[in-house]
Amino acid sequence: MLLAIDLQSETPIYTQISEAVIEGIAKGQLQKGEALPSVRTLAVDLGVNLHTVNKAYQLLKQGGYVQINRKQGVIIEPNAFPIADEAFKQRLWDRLKPAVAEGVCRGVKREEMMILLDEIYRDLNKM
Template sequence: MGALILSVDLGADVPIYQQIRDQIVEAIAHGSLTDGSALPPTRTLAADFGINFHTVNKAYDLLRQEGLIRLSRGTGAVVTAPATDQLPADWTARATTLLAEAVARGLPADEVLRACRTLLDSFGATQQEGTP
């Protein structure tokens, strides 16, 4: 497992806490972070980026609510193996919006599906039996 490398774009339209949360989720999906991996303390990460520690805390709290990390005073933030059949309640809504954007921009369905498959493969997602 390599070191966790995060970056934030202070001028981006995406809030900083969301950037941090998303990058940690991607690191978990890629296998860079596994069950038991410790995340940097909120104050350390905040100091590294020159941001308020509450911003990092908000990202960590989202991850905790989603069941991807556990937070404790003794060990800090640690990646947990989520239940495989558990998706965040808003997952379908977020996927719907992304797919709607693709359709609104006129992208062909086969191109969207190909992009989705490529991304899933990059995360090492395994195909379910009977899935093309």
């Protein structure tokens, strides 16, 4: 699994790892039932602390994206991902709102914002 992290980013490394796995799932690069590298392997590959990778995997587990099994390791959820319920939609709103607000402050028009969102959606949903 190829993962790019930015050690200079303000975004915590565990968040970058978690978001990269979710993006890989969305793009179809990671399939349901597929095993992710062990915590130790990924930590060594990325040159980060074991606890950082473990925290990323725990976030993915809490979000319903992976199962953690002592024998099989970390597996992309083999059954169904959680539905986009109202709680999820509220979290999505909370995460998008600051980005949209920054765009508004910088003069990005509504139409441009919608085009960007559509391009991101199409990029991730090429299945």
